[in-house]
Amino acid sequence: MTQCGGTVKKLMKRKFLHFFTMTGIHRDAPVGIQCLQRFSSWLCPRWQINRLRWYQASVLILTYFTYMTYHLTRKPISVVKSVLHQNCSALPPPSFVPADDQWCNWPPFNTNDANTLLGTLDSAFLFSYAAAMFVSGMIAERVDLRYFLSLGMMFSAILCYLFGLAKTLNIHNISYYLLVQAGAGVAQTTGWPGTVAIVGKWFGNTKKGLIFGVWNSHTSLGNILGTIMAAEYVENDWSLSFVYPALVMGVVGFLVFLFLAPEPRCVGLTVDRGSPSRQQRRSVDEDEPSQVIVGDQTASLRPNRHSANSPPYQEDEPSEETSLLSRRPRGTNAVSLTRALAIPGVIEFSLSLFFAKLVSYTFLYWLPLYINSSTALTPRQSGELSTAFDVGGVAGAVLAGVLADAAGCPALVCCAFYALCAPTLLLYQWWGATSYALNVTLLVIAGVLVNGPYALITTAVSAELGTHSSLSGDSQALATVTAIIDGTGSIGAAVGPMLAGVVSSAGTWSYVFYMLITCDFMALLLLLRISRSEVMKIRQDRRLASPRLVRIE
Numbered sequence: 001m002t003q004c005g006g007t008v009k010k011l012m013k014r015k016f017l018h019f020f021t022m023t024g025i026h027r028d029a030p031v032g033i034q035c036l037q038r039f040s041s042w043l044c045p046r047w048q049i050n051r052l053r054w055y056q057a058s059v060l061i062l063t064y065f066t067y068m069t070y071h072l073t074r075k076p077i078s079v080v081k082s083v084l085h086q087n088c089s090a091l092p093p094p095s096f097v098p099a100d101d102q103w104c105n106w107p108p109f110n111t112n113d114a115n116t117l118l119g120t121l122d123s124a125f126l127f128s129y130a131a132a133m134f135v136s137g138m139i140a141e142r143v144d145l146r147y148f149l150s151l152g153m154m155f156s157a158i159l160c161y162l163f164g165l166a167k168t169l170n171i172h173n174i175s176y177y178l179l180v181q182a183g184a185g186v187a188q189t190t191g192w193p194g195t196v197a198i199v200g201k202w203f204g205n206t207k208k209g210l211i212f213g214v215w216n217s218h219t220s221l222g223n224i225l226g227t228i229m230a231a232e233y234v235e236n237d238w239s240l241s242f243v244y245p246a247l248v249m250g251v252v253g254f255l256v257f258l259f260l261a262p263e264p265r266c267v268g269l270t271v272d273r274g275s276p277s278r279q280q281r282r283s284v285d286e287d288e289p290s291q292v293i294v295g296d297q298t299a300s301l302r303p304n305r306h307s308a309n310s311p312p313y314q315e316d317e318p319s320e321e322t323s324l325l326s327r328r329p330r331g332t333n334a335v336s337l338t339r340a341l342a343i344p345g346v347i348e349f350s351l352s353l354f355f356a357k358l359v360s361y362t363f364l365y366w367l368p369l370y371i372n373s374s375t376a377l378t379p380r381q382s383g384e385l386s387t388a389f390d391v392g393g394v395a396g397a398v399l400a401g402v403l404a405d406a407a408g409c410p411a412l413v414c415c416a417f418y419a420l421c422a423p424t425l426l427l428y429q430w431w432g433a434t435s436y437a438l439n440v441t442l443l444v445i446a447g448v449l450v451n452g453p454y455a456l457i458t459t460a461v462s463a464e465l466g467t468h469s470s471l472s473g474d475s476q477a478l479a480t481v482t483a484i485i486d487g488t489g490s491i492g493a494a495v496g497p498m499l500a501g502v503v504s505s506a507g508t509w510s511y512v513f514y515m516l517i518t519c520d521f522m523a524l525l526l527l528l529r530i531s532r533s534e535v536m537k538i539r540q541d542r543r544l545a546s547p548r549l550v551r552i553e
């Protein structure tokens with residue numbers, strides 16, 4: 001009787017597994033994907049599609065809009081600064097307002113040191129972001145990234161809404177604003193390690209500079225949309241400048257929870273980590289791998305068997321064994337912080353990003369106010385003009401990725417951008433305010449040169465270092481390495497706006513630009529050693545590739 005019962009259980013189990021594999025429905029898949037799978041299997045049961053490509057496209061789109069909303073909710077504070085403290089003497093006061101040179105400002109930002117207070121708000125966000133990033137990266141290695149991202153987006157949206165709620169509730173206590181900004185900084189650390197790790201697991205290394213360059217435009221697009229959305233309401237009701245971005249982020253977070261597949265295993269796709277087939281071995285032998293140099297070693301862009309984002313992903317034939325593997329969590333070993341730091345190139349790129357992100361975030365948080373103070377433009381017009389910098393950032397991310405793919409030398413590409421960036425910033429400080437057209441032109445060029453290396457280091461370089469050969473088989477370093485690099489850069493992002501607030505209050509804006517140019521040169525110097533290794537490797541490859549002359553006597 002017991003044997004009969006066991007046989008019945010096995011038959012039921014096989015039928016259950018057969019139903020899920022034949023219909024393409026997997027229990028670990030997000031709820032929204034399961035519904036789509038059931039609908040598609042009912043509507044078009046014989047419709048053959050490349051499931052891997054469809055899932056890759058959906059992951060790329062969802063993670064793109066995910067991180068776009070993270071920057072969408074960061075940007076409003078830079079636009080609202082121009083109305084929290086402004087030149088009241090240039091505005092006609094209403095009849096019921098008493099004669100006061102601070103009547104139009106929002107307490108507690110109605111003092112002479114308002115720029116310092118506004119810089120403190122930026123620092124509260126960015127320092128908490130930088131400190132929490134290291135912890136967030138290690139957490140991301142150990143939890144389901146779909147829940148990690150959707151919860152982080154929910155809390156970020158709530159905190160963004162709370163900042164705008166301060167105007168509705170007439171809150172004037174500086175502690176409230178500091179606490180909201182610090183909490184937002186912690187919540188926003190879920191975005192970068194989560195999205196980069198997911199994209200790294202779904203896409204191979206080939207041409208990843210281009211893929212990540214196009215994908216990384218979400219940062220600039222989020223800044224642009226956040227600026228436009230905030231500028232629309234900043235002069236009438238600045239609380240709405242925070243409410244609507246928060247609403248958008250909440251909606252996207254819900255879609256992430258429903259549809260984002262954090263790794264191929266969740267939807268029944270597996271990674272072939274065994275020995276390659278005869279055809280694969282032939283293609284590997286025939287194709288020359290492109291190289292990316294990190295530290296003193298070279299890491300092949302061709303996937304290795306230990307990489308967390310190694311293609312090809314194989315869609316196995318439906319069987320009981322494969323289906324069980326597709327649903328069972330696999331044991332993974334997350335690397336320690338010290339081991340991740342020991343990867344060649346991590347420290348150099350992290351410190352370089354410290355200065356690159358300092359420059360980028362100073363523009364992010366202070367550019368609208370600088371334009372408003374150096375020109376005759378209104379706060380709304382200043383915010384809209386500042387989007388030219390982010391438009392250049394989109395082009396810079398793609399250009400840096402393409403050049404890194406073509407040359408195989410990311411550090412050298414970064415150094416070239418840094419070298420051209422310093423004179424561009426000086427030209428903008430001298431002549432940016434002379435005409436609107438020149439202002440736009442120089443801002444676009446500055447955006448290309450500032451955000452190009454920043455985007456390259458935080459995406460393609462981070463993903464390459466996260467699967468470095470020195471890990472000896474550990475495949476769970478993507479989020480940790482990404483968090484180390486971006487966390488170090490975030491410390492610079494926290495220092496930059498704070499120093500800009502202090503320097504602009506104590507002196508003139510020209511000193512802020514001199515500070516940014518100095519930081520640009522520091523970022524360049526930190527990558528000189530790796531750039532030298534890349535140049536030597538290129539020369540060595542050319543010598544090996546050139547035909548040898550044989551003397552015939």
